[in-house]
Amino acid sequence: MIRGIRGATTVDNNDKEEIIERAHEMMIDLIDANDINAEDVVSVLFSATGDLNQAFPAKSLRQIEGWTFVPVMCMREIEVPEALPKCIRVMVTVLTERDQDQVEHIYHYGAKKLRPDLQESKGELG
Template sequence: MIRGMRGAITIEKDEPQLVWDETVKLVQAIVEQNNVEPDHIASIIISTTPDITSAFPARSVRMLDGWDYVPIMCMHEMNVEGALPLCIRVLLHVETEIAQRDITHVYLNDAIKLRPDLAAK
């Protein structure tokens, strides 16, 4: 069965190395906490708030060992007034037998504000 595993992280400022480092940190946390291998990932969608324009977050994930063939797509979030700034969101579509309620979604840095209910889990 394919399940969605999600998470979000914020960065301090829009700089390529921060975009890449924090994206990897988030993706690695999601896969580690859910015992996911790259071969079990059908695809990944990464979105950023419109204030992140310095780098493609997917680049850093593609450079991880064993992640060469994981389909990854980047896009911008809607530009909604009052939205959390400098935020990177990730949605992994994963082949897993984990029940929906047992998936660990990961929210780091200021992104904890987005889903405090899931971040506290």
């Protein structure tokens, strides 16, 4: 089955190192929680709010061994009034044997408020 796995995190500053570090942290937790192998990944799509422009969150994947050839893309999140600022989101499309209710979506730091219904899942920071 092909499934989408979501994640989101926030940063405190529009800082290159912090953007990459928080995206990396989110991806490591998402990969571990869902037992993902890079070979099973169809693609990874990152988005960032307009107030984050110092780094591509996708650079975080290149720090993970074995993820060199995974197709990845970054885009800007649409500007919605009162949306969560300084937010990085990810959608990982992956081949998995997990049922949809077994997939663990990862929300860190301020992004936990995006999905309060998932607060009991693993991988929550901040």
